[in-house]
Amino acid sequence: MRPIRFAETRDGRALAWTRAGSGPPLVKAAAWLTHLEHDDASPLWSHYVAFFEERFDYLRYDERGCGMSDRDPGRLDVPAWTDDLERVVAAAEMPEPFILIGMSQGTGAAVAFAAKHPERVSHLVILGGYARGAHHRGMPEAAAMYDAMVEVFRLGFDDPNTAFREVFTRRFLPDGDPEKMGWFNDLCRRSTTPEVGAALLTARADMDVTDQLAQVRAPTLILHADGDGVAPLAEGRFLAQRIPGAEFIVLDSKNHILQPDEPAWADFRAALLDFTGASAGVEIDGLSPREREILDLICAAKSNKAIALELEMSEKTVRNHATRIFAKIGVASRQEAILKIAGGAR
Numbered sequence: 001m002r003p004i005r006f007a008e009t010r011d012g013r014a015l016a017w018t019r020a021g022s023g024p025p026l027v028k029a030a031a032w033l034t035h036l037e038h039d040d041a042s043p044l045w046s047h048y049v050a051f052f053e054e055r056f057d058y059l060r061y062d063e064r065g066c067g068m069s070d071r072d073p074g075r076l077d078v079p080a081w082t083d084d085l086e087r088v089v090a091a092a093e094m095p096e097p098f099i100l101i102g103m104s105q106g107t108g109a110a111v112a113f114a115a116k117h118p119e120r121v122s123h124l125v126i127l128g129g130y131a132r133g134a135h136h137r138g139m140p141e142a143a144a145m146y147d148a149m150v151e152v153f154r155l156g157f158d159d160p161n162t163a164f165r166e167v168f169t170r171r172f173l174p175d176g177d178p179e180k181m182g183w184f185n186d187l188c189r190r191s192t193t194p195e196v197g198a199a200l201l202t203a204r205a206d207m208d209v210t211d212q213l214a215q216v217r218a219p220t221l222i223l224h225a226d227g228d229g230v231a232p233l234a235e236g237r238f239l240a241q242r243i244p245g246a247e248f249i250v251l252d253s254k255n256h257i258l259q260p261d262e263p264a265w266a267d268f269r270a271a272l273l274d275f276t277g278a279s280a281g282v283e284i285d286g287l288s289p290r291e292r293e294i295l296d297l298i299c300a301a302k303s304n305k306a307i308a309l310e311l312e313m314s315e316k317t318v319r320n321h322a323t324r325i326f327a328k329i330g331v332a333s334r335q336e337a338i339l340k341i342a343g344g345a346r
Contacts, residue, residue, distance in 0.1 A: 004036055004068060007061075007091035010083050011075055016068035017061035017088045021053035024122075024278050025098035028052070029085050029113070030063035031106035032200065033191045037068055042187065043180050044173075047260040050301045051269055054338060055278050056099070061088045065196040073196055076203035081109040082116070097122035099276050100218070102129050104231060104256065105204045107239070115215035123276045124220040124243075127268065128228055128256050130235035131242070133207040137235070143205070150201045157194035171229045172256045180259070213242035220246040221275040223268055227254035247275070261310060266296065286328050294321050298334055299341050 006014045016036050039045040052058040064084060065073030074080070089098075100121045102110025107129030114121045134146035152167045169184045170176075176184065188197065220243045224236030233250065240248035249271055253264035272278070287295065297307045304318045311318070322334075331337045 002036075002040070005091065007084075007087045009064060009074065009080070009087060011080070013064050013070040013072065013074050015061050015064060015070075015084055015088055017059065017092060019057070019059045019092050019094075021056050021058040023054075023056045024276060025059070025095045026052060026056035026276075027059045027085070027089060027094060027098050027100050028061075029100065029102045029106035029110040030061050030066075030081070031102070031104040032063075032204075033066060033187055033197075034060070034062050035067035035187060035191045036060070036062055038187065038190060043183055043259075044187065044257055047265065047300065054299060054301075055273065057095070059088065059092050059094055062191075063200075065200055066191045071193060071196060073199065076199060078108045078112055078207055078209055081106075082112040085109045085113050096120045099123045099125065101125040101127065103127045104129060105133075105207060107131060108207045108209050111209045111212055111216060111243075114218050114220075115212040118217040121218040124216060124218045125272060125275065126220070126222045126236075126239060127258075128224060128231050128236070129222070129239060130231040131207075131209045131213055131239055132235065133205040135205045136208040136210075146201075146205055150198050150205075153201060154194050154198035157188065157197065173259070174227075174229060174254045175262075176255070176259070210242070213239065214244065216243045219275070221249070221271065222246055223249045223251055223271060225251045225253035225255060225258070225264060228256050229254065230256040260300070260302070261306070266293075269296070269300070287325065291321060291325050291328070294318065295325050295329075295337065295341070298322065298325075299338050301338075 002018045002020050004016050004018050006016055009015060018036050034045065040049045062069040065071060097120050100110050100114060107126050110124060110126065111131065114124045134143045149167065166181060166185065169181060169188065173180055173184060222236055222240045224233055226233050237248065240246045251264040251267055253262055255262065258265045258268055294307060297310065304315050308315045308318045326332060326337060329337065329340060331340055
């Protein structure tokens with residue numbers, strides 16, 4: 001279990017944060033829904049945690065009202081979320097400049113921070129993000145549907161019949177299997193309360209950082225799933241059109257939270273590493289494209305069985321590939337391979 005520490009917000013709330021891993025410094029702006037005590041065991045978030053900690057000096061925190069942070073959220077708007085980000089970064093004494101990643105609603109604080117502190121952000125990465133909440137997109141019917149789902153969340157949150165919560169959670173993981181949906185439903189109940197959750201969702205609908213997009217100076221990469229049901233693809237394109245020099249990559253997925261068994265997850269990892277320069281020094285001469293692909297999956301803590309399923313080959317073939325890979329890079333085990341790649345072997 002990673003040590004959890006706390007930072008105090010301007011209005012006296014406690015924010016839980018943790019920092020682990022090695023490599024270039026990377027900070028994730030808080031977004032829905034996390035719980036520092038459970039994320040590294042969750043099939044929803046564990047692959048994110050493992051990947052970021054393997055490749056980066058990674059700082060993350062539970063947003064106000066959620067997880068191990070104070071459940072009384074206090075103020076809920078972009079200035080408060082941005083100030084929270086500033087205070088967590090200061091408490092963690094993060095090296096600067098750092099890579100800043102915003103996912104979903106976390107985009108608001110990430111954009112505002114990058115616009116306010118251009119010298120402190122080396123790269124801005126946005127995954128499944130949006131600048132405008134549902135109330136600011138000029139789509140009244142979609143806004144009304146969003147508000148209806150907030151009420152479903154509020155009223156059905158504690159109902160024994162999970163169908164009520166799944167009206168909401170299925171938007172995040174339309175391709176999720178029963179185990180993942182069970183985790184997500186449980187995560188909602190562990191992470192917040194019906195009233196606070198509804199307040200957070202309403203605040204997201206009211207978010208709008210459009211006027212700050214042109215002020216971003218950091219190199220920016222925007223990645224967005226083409227079938228995202230939470231943040232429409234048009235919102236990713238909106239960001240890319242208004243942040244100077246932004247790169248835009250469309251991922252083949254319906255999930256708002258990318259899952260480890262879909263190609264979009266591997267595409268996201270590769271794009272992030274290439275864009276931030278974190279892949280520099282990790283390419284090893286003599287490996288075939290297939291061996292490099294398998295090595296990346298090994299470094300993402302995938303089992304041989306999981307790799308075999310993802311690449312549509314037998315476990316024996318994966319084992320044989322792994323044996324050759326280890327011989328070529330001069331290691332004897334998976335753990336040694338992960339450590340060597342994380343350390344920047346060429």
